[in-house]
Amino acid sequence: MTEHLHLLHILHELQQKHRYISEESICEVAAQLSLPVSQVRAVVAFYAFFYSTPCGHYHILFSNCTSCGYRAGGTDLIRMLSQKLSVNIGQTRKDGQLSIHETSCIGMCDHGASLLINGVPLIHLDSEKIEQITDLIEADKPLNEWPLDWFHIKDHIYKRGLLLEGDLPAGDGLRAMLARGREETLTEITQSKLRGRGGAGFSTGLKWHLCQQATGEAHYVVCNADEGEPGTFKDRMLLQQHADALLEGMTICAYVIGAYQGFIYLRGEYRYLLPHLQATLLHRRKLGLLGTAILGQTGFDFDIDIVVGAGAYICGEESALIESLEGKPGIPRSRPPFPVAHGYLGQPTVVNNVETFIAATHIVCNGSEWFTAAGTTESTGSKLLSISGDCAAPGIYEYSFGVTIQQVLEECGADNVQAVQVGGPAGTLLDQTAFHRQIAFEDVGTGGSFMIFNRERDILAIIHQFAAFFAHESCGFCTPCRVGTTLLKQGLNKIIIGQGARNDMAELQRVSELVRRYSHCGLGHTAANPILDGLQHFPQAFEQQLTQYDFTARFELDAALQEARQLTQHDDKGAHLKQEGD
Ligand code: SF4
Incomplete structure (x- = not known):
């Protein structure tokens, strides 16, 4: 494992051990890994799950996902918990017993209002459970003495298709691949017309081919298991129930492109799945399905490490993910060059998501025709x-x-x-x-x-929540996204509180198009989608909130200067702006 990987691992360990990462620890880690202190400090500052002040003995991350939400039954559960436990949201209680923070979707949308407590998901929240949680925390009960069913995550699979119907014994995909040979396997993937399941839909066969052809000192396979899109939780089940098919898909890819090392980049919210994934890796090594001379084939060497993310949605973008893998803040790279030629450590790298690798395993076992028989001409298979x-x-x-x-x-x-x-x-x-x-x-x-x-x-409230999500998750690298997403959130807020005029709708449209056009990466290109779609399909949701004026100021300048007046203790007439009509 390389030095920068140690950085994320070490920071996670420090966070768990001390409940925060101190400046002293940052300096020690930098010295230990011969890294600039500024780099380690920047990484700690970038990721939401690394804290510079101590978290509580019970550290709670409340999901504020639009879909499941935390207002179950009309009750604002996070505020209820914060009041009962006498701690402000975003802070640690003075006695250090607990801290409560809000976070975006934690991948439990099928389990109602949910939270993570010390990294473990606790589901189906309601006001009664909030009362019980309060008592347990005040009584200092260890989590393993809390009711077990609170933590029981179900798969909730209601419809099975190509991938979920069949059960693939471990190793079958690799044996089928070796029987076909490297080039035939790639041909089969290409002929299946498999496209990346992350949403962009790039041809998997072409991606593997381009990476195979790219020159470099080493090639790498990376699984993007950082599904952070609010409302998504399928990877949670796939990682739990189909880890073998995933690891097999990565190994098949490694054989095709000539890689010896792979990584799973696991979203921080799924850290609780780590022991299961590590056990599966270990088991496959014992079976000869990972490691050296896989299935007895001399020269077929490949292994996989798991790197856990730390609460940055932008790391779902493949170049940001690679930066994060390298132990840096997850800021998207300029493209081209693309990761297939210049990815992890500047070497040719395939990045696919969990579902794509699993589909690849099934295609190698069942053939491309089996796959293309389902779906449409341009979108084969299942989703x-x-x-x-x-x-x-x-x-x-x-x-x-x-x-x-x-x-x-x-x-x-x-x-x-x-x-x-x-x-x-x-x-x-x-x-x-x-x-x-x-x-x-x-x-x-x-x-x-x-x-x-x-x-x-309330559609407008939903759109506002999406806008707030993007303003929060913007990595801040480029101005159109960093400033634009905040302007969009504020513009929506102005309309929601009844101070918006028709001009504000036009301004939302204008800023949305600027953010979409001039942002650096996919987050910015898509951040305004909910607003643009909302203006097009639900204009009445905006219009019914508007004031009768054509224009109203977004904020009152004189009121905004109040803090400065207090700081300077200068609050006479001259410290106020002259208002119209004065
Ligand atoms: Fe960062 Fe947003 Fe710019 Fe992407 S578009 S680089 S997320 S600031």
């Missing part, structure tokens, strides 16, 4: 959807591409639907006139998130 929100059965559904939105809604028991957000906040907000459309790369593409909102939901 796993994480369905959440207002429906009877939130969970995981695997459909062949080409299924309509309406069919999905009917099968998960969604009534009275006002809107569907496909692909998470970065995706597409659809009203009912679009429910005939298909889930497919050529129509409505998605990484898997499918959020349903019925007519009782």
